[in-house]
Amino acid sequence: MPQLAPVNWLFLFILFWFIVGLGTTLIWWSFKTNYSIPSSDTSEKAPRTNLWSW
Template sequence: MPQLSPLNWIFLFILFWVAVLSISVMIWWVKKVYFSPEISKRFEIKENKWNW
């Protein structure tokens, strides 16, 4: 393995964590729940029977 300068190690470290964070954000974005009127119409919304 070739020796890298300290600046290149810092760049590799930053690049690694940017990749990890971007992949985790993409996974979160795909799996997040969308609360939109079209989706909520599919579910029957029951009236609240409590008086509070």
Template sequence: MPQLSPLNWIFLFLLFWVAVLTVSILVWWSKKTLYLTKTSDATSAEENKWNW
């Protein structure tokens, strides 16, 4: 394994934690429950076209 400079070790450390954080946010976002409220307002009678 080649020798890495201390700056490269810091970059690898940060890259690892950014990847872990990104994956955990994506998993949380995909498993998140969506709470919808039924409104009797006439302006919101049309169905939402966006699937999120």
């Protein structure tokens, strides 16, 4: 293995973790998550009020 300058090791370290983070982000974005609240008949009959007075 050739001798590398400290700046090159720092570059390789940053490049490695950038690729790991990018791969993790792409895998995370590939999974579709549905955030939904199951609706019931009682919640539809309740009147909706605005909780914020502005």
